Each structure stands twice: as C-alpha cells, then as structure tokens.
Amino acid sequence: MKSAFAESRPFLMLSLLFGISYFFVNDSNIPGMYLIAWKGAGVGFLAIYALVRLHRIDGKIVGAIMALGAIGDMALEIDMVAGAAAFMLGHVLAILFYSRFRRHKLGFSQKIFAILLVPLAVLIAWALPADRTQAVMIGFYCLSVALMAAMAWTSRFSRYQVGAGAILFLISDLLIFARMGPLETSVIPDLLVWPLYYFGQFMIATGIVRTLRHEMAADSADPVHA
Incomplete structure (x- = not known):
C-alpha cells in the first residue's frame, strides 16, 4: 500500500496541480x-503515472498515448497542424490499444450508442465551422476522436470512467470546433474545453491503470490498489 502511494500519488497530484491550475493561468502574463x-x-x-504503475508493455502504450496528448497540447x-497530428497519432494508438480489450457482451443500447456515436460526431464536427473550406479536414480529424471514444466505450474498461472520459474528450473537441462557428462569441468553449479535456484524460489514464492493476493483483492473488 505504501509502495503504491509512493509510486503513483505524487504524479497524480502533480498532474492535478498543473491540469487544474492551467485553467486559471492560461490567459495570464506568464511567458509563452x-x-x-x-x-x-x-x-x-x-x-509518467502510467509508466510507473504498469510495469509491462501496456504501461508503455498508455504512457505513449498520454505523452502524445501532452505533445499535442x-x-x-505553436502550430495547429502539428498539434492535431500528435493527437491523431495518439487516437490511432488508443484505438489499437482498446481493440485488445474488447468487451465480449454488449447490451443493445450500448451497441447502438457506439454505432451512432462516430457518424453523428463527424457530422456535427463537419457542420460546425463557419469557414466551409475547413469542414472536411475537421470532420476527418473528428473521425479519429470519435472512433477512439467508441472503442473506449465498448472496451472492457470501466464505462463510467474510461468510456465516459473518452466521451468528455470528444465533447471538448466538438466545443473547439463550435468556437469556429456558432459559439464563436460564446464563453461556453472558454469555460468547458479545457476542464472536459483534462478530466477526460485523467479518467482514461487512471481507469485503465486501475483495471489492469486489479487484474494483475487477481492473477498473483496479491491485492494492489491503483
């Protein structure tokens, strides 16, 4: 227990410290x-938390997904295209990762939700920008986010943590696209984009780590807490 605290809590606390405080300082005079x-x-x-808490290839993969998110952030x-490219790489890696952890049985409503999520999200993203020359590119990018969210939702990780976190991530991106159109002068994106994105990522990382740590503990009959 003490080892788990020593290994994981400092990194989670630092993540929360920087993630929450960024919302309040992003418009400050701090040098760029x-x-x-x-x-x-x-x-x-x-x-770092994922790498430390999962001492196997899964930890490296989750760490890489989060690292690509941080690079994208x-x-x-500096450059929107470079940032989007980093995020897309992370989404592709996440899709491949979730494909290894498929939920064997899905309720009918969950199947319908996952099936409809991708085309609806892409359609909404495509429709949002006022500059229609950007619509196809935004729709294509949203495809990667929506597929990631659908795969997370239908994986065997906690739907209320990992799945919900991925949905928050998707909503955050849709709000960014809405800022380019109907919500251009609204404060809603300013208030919600970062909190939805950051806490979505937090829920994803901690949910995956907790599930895999518990499975490792069950296999070794040695209770471990994420």
Whole structure:
C-alpha cells in the first residue's frame, strides 16, 4: 500500500496541480514557453503515472498515448497542424490499444450508442465551422476522436470512467470546433474545453491503470490498489 502511494500519488497530484491550475493561468502574463510547458504538464504527468504503475508493455502504450496528448497540447500553441497530428497519432494508438480489450457482451443500447456515436460526431464536427473550406479536414480529424471514444466505450474498461472520459474528450473537441462557428462569441468553449479535456484524460489514464492493476493483483492473488 505504501509502495503504491509512493509510486503513483505524487504524479497524480502533480498532474492535478498543473491540469487544474492551467485553467486559471492560461490567459495570464506568464511567458509563452513556460505557459506551454505548464499546459503540457497536466497530461504529461499522467504519462509518467502510467509508466510507473504498469510495469509491462501496456504501461508503455498508455504512457505513449498520454505523452502524445501532452505533445499535442503544447504543439497546438505553436502550430495547429502539428498539434492535431500528435493527437491523431495518439487516437490511432488508443484505438489499437482498446481493440485488445474488447468487451465480449454488449447490451443493445450500448451497441447502438457506439454505432451512432462516430457518424453523428463527424457530422456535427463537419457542420460546425463557419469557414466551409475547413469542414472536411475537421470532420476527418473528428473521425479519429470519435472512433477512439467508441472503442473506449465498448472496451472492457470501466464505462463510467474510461468510456465516459473518452466521451468528455470528444465533447471538448466538438466545443473547439463550435468556437469556429456558432459559439464563436460564446464563453461556453472558454469555460468547458479545457476542464472536459483534462478530466477526460485523467479518467482514461487512471481507469485503465486501475483495471489492469486489479487484474494483475487477481492473477498473483496479491491485492494492489491503483
């Protein structure tokens, strides 16, 4: 128990510290590079948490997914295309990861939700930007986020933590696209984009780690807490 605390809590606390505080400092006068690093630290420490808590290939994969998210967070402040590319790589890796952990039985409503989620999200994303020349590119990017969310929702990880976290991530991105259209002058994206994204990532990382740690503990008959 003490070992689990020593290994994981500092990184989770640092993630929460940077992730929550960034919401309050992102419009401050902090020099640009420091603020960019601050932004990336929230999800960056989740990557370290996954690497430390899962001493196997799964930990490296989850750590890489989170690291690509942190890189995307920082890159977006410099170049939108580079940031989007980092996120897309992370989504593709997450889709492949979730495909290894398929839920064997899905309720009818859950199947319908997962099936409809992708086309509906892509259609909404495509319809949002006022500049229609960007619609196809945004729809294509949203496809990767929506597929990631659908795969997380139908995986055997906790639907109320990992699945819900992925849905929060998707909603955050849709709000970013809405800022390019109907919510251009609204404060809603400013208030919700970062909290939904960060806590979505937090829920994903901790949910995956907790599930796999418990499975490892069950296999070894040695209770372990994430």
